[in-house]
Amino acid sequence: MHTVDYFVLALYFCTLLVIGFRANKRHKDVDDYYVGGRKVGVLSLAALWMSSWVGGAAIVGSAEKSYQVGISALWYALSIFIGFLLFALTCAARIKELGDTHKHITYPDLIEERYDSRTRIVSTLTTVAAYLGYIAGQLIAAAHIIAAISGQSLGISFVVATTVTVLYTSMGGFFAVETTDKFQSLLVLGGITLVTVPLTWNYMGGIERLVTELPADFYDWGNWGWGTILAMVTSMVLTFFTSMDSFTRCYAASSCKAARKGTLYAALAALVISCSICFLGMSSRVIFPDGTGAPGGASALIGLIMHVLPVGIKGLLLVAILSAIMSTADTCILCASSNLTSDIYHRYINPAASRETVLRLSIASSICVGVAGALIGWFFKDIMSILVMAFTFNSAGLFFPTMAVFFWKRATSSAAFWSMSASLCTVSLWYIGQGMDPENTWFAIDPVWPGLLVSAVSFIALTLMASERCADTNLQPDNTLV
Template sequence: MTIDLITVVIYALAMLAIGWFAMHRAKTREDYLVAGRNLGPSMYAATLSTVILGGASTLGTVRLGYVYGLSGLWFCTMMGLGIMVISLFLSKHLLNLKLFTVTELLERRYNPAARFSSSLIMVVYALMVAVVSIVATATILNGIFGIGFWMGVLLGGGIVVIYSTLGGMWSITLTDIVQFIIMTVGIMFLLMPLSINQAGGWDAMVSALPETHLSMINIGWPLLIGYFLNYFLGIMIGQDIWQRVFTARSVGVAKYAGAAAGLYCVLYGICGALIGMAGRVFIPELDNVNDAFAKIVQASLPDGIRGLVVAAALAALMSTASAAMMAAASTIAQDILPAVRKQPSSLNTNRIATLVAGLVTLALSLVLDDVFKPLTVAYNLLVGCMMVPLVGAIYWKRSSTTAALVSMGLSALVTLFFLW
């Protein structure tokens, strides 16, 4: 395990070094928030992919594959399809608006009250997404290295908070490039084939699994519909996603590199489901299915390779955590604070907001231990409260400010009631 631990430590130090380097590139508010709106196709596709593929996408999809089989791929697939839609059909409109946050659109279309109200919802959503990834990071460190959960939160989450605060979107973009490469190699090219090999090969794995594990709808229609409503629709209106769209240097980059990122997410979901299916063969009974990823990694990988795959999982988690923290901080600094202070926020204000959002994320992560429940709450609130006002703002000329505010208020109450 020493080799594995050294590999992970080297990865963590590299993330901090990149954050320090990126701090010198973030010289203006636009640099800090949207990387100067200057990302080319390869950087844009990589960074957009890593935003989506976090704790639930990595640990959660493997768990779904373990429990439900091939149909576990639908979680990532719905998010990938959502990215394709926003890239091909909405990105041109979004880039032309020159926004920093989703909720700016509501002020332009309605009034400042609509922007402020929606900002509160967006902050809750973004913080919950960040919490999911930090909790998953701690779960992996605990399952592989035996590090206590709270220590895993502080170590893994602390690294994300530091590099995100230092360089903002430039830190996140540069670390995402490294994370994209590591997670692609680790999950797709190492863990998936080696776990299937551990299960005896493809034919042996298929014959050992229940027939239902090969069905595309074994997960059940209620979950499939829920994934569509929450994740397909939610991906299209999340601040973390829009903020990445704003970093594209052109409409062509946003459209076609974004669509490629969506396809990558679908492939990642297929790999995660297959890993879970293989694990079901050589670890048929787990006391806690939330530990499926860690147990599969331990059982199917040799020393050294295991460390690289753990780094790959941490890369997926940290990239999403940093993007969500940044989304919450940007909304606070650009939407909430100016409404309270009556003046625009500076670069330093945005950096302080990122630090505060990160500390709040760490605090919330210490009291939660599940990767799906916080994400479900986040996306329910986002889609339930924001979808109709945003669609109205973009496409419906007769939509009114009063209607938008009533929509958000009543939808929040209904959503919270049904969640309860």
């Protein structure tokens, strides 16, 4: 690395910290800190969506998979694209409408409004657990990038990534995240798609080497394994409808139309970037066929950038990738922080707390969840495994009760609570079983399937049973959200 590249990295970190500290002065209450006063426009919303989904897995993890299995790695990108489309067309505007009507800040706010407080508790615990996993995956990916740029050890790089991300997110809240994410999204889209792809294409001499030098199975869409692909696509698409950031994005939108359009714009941008990353990962396999200089893993994309790009551009592109990862991490920290502050402290521990007290606690909780996620990331360094596990927890138990908020008025609070609880326990036990006895045939099944099955069966059965009792006694089912 050249001195210019180090300067680019230092300038980037300083910019983030300045943005965070300046944004801190704009917060008046938790509505500002977590949903930006509900006035975010279409392009800003698209950038925020991008920051949620185009991060460590979509860039570093997808490059790794493309290096290993070829075009089949695009299933990750297609999962994101499908999730964006379905969510935009079915729920985005409705969530915005309900959020404005009931002044929701978090996803569990919506769940309690429709069901009850105990269901809120389960959804909060599930969301916090999932977001700690998301934070962990992003921070360890960021550490790999910083290590490549600076030449420092992974441990030192991890501390730097965690410190900078936690500081600017906790101090700046939503306004810092919004500002940095617009800047970071442009940097990623332009740096990867408009700079790295053309330079790599030129270095490779066109696409011919990809066709002639890669194994035939690199063009097999099922090379990743159809069982793994189906489970991943299912859990990721469903996560759009249960993920905390999906709801906060819609709450923050300036209008129902903005909520829908911002989501659709993000879908197109994410697909373009993901296809670019797949090309770069496969190109890295051609340039380093035996892993020399880019020994698979997270270093596949990094090795290509270090080898192909000129001084200055090299540092800029590594910073672009780093910015995508850190922008996802800041979103995850803010979401988990709002769970602790709004869904636990302000809802159950101290409902009478002043807005100044809650705002101060919001900053403290952002620091706490950032550090907790960092510790998880350090002990479990497999980026894709951490994120897929988080997607599973977030989707398996929450999907059916969440969809019932919008599409099934007969659904009951008791059914929602027990289906969420049973699914959460099932998924947890399944992962434990896989760790203790990986050869067991039952545990070879991806945990998302038993989790979804238990949730669906218990939710539907308990709702129908409650409806029959109501019919027999001329009572009405639980409250519905209108």
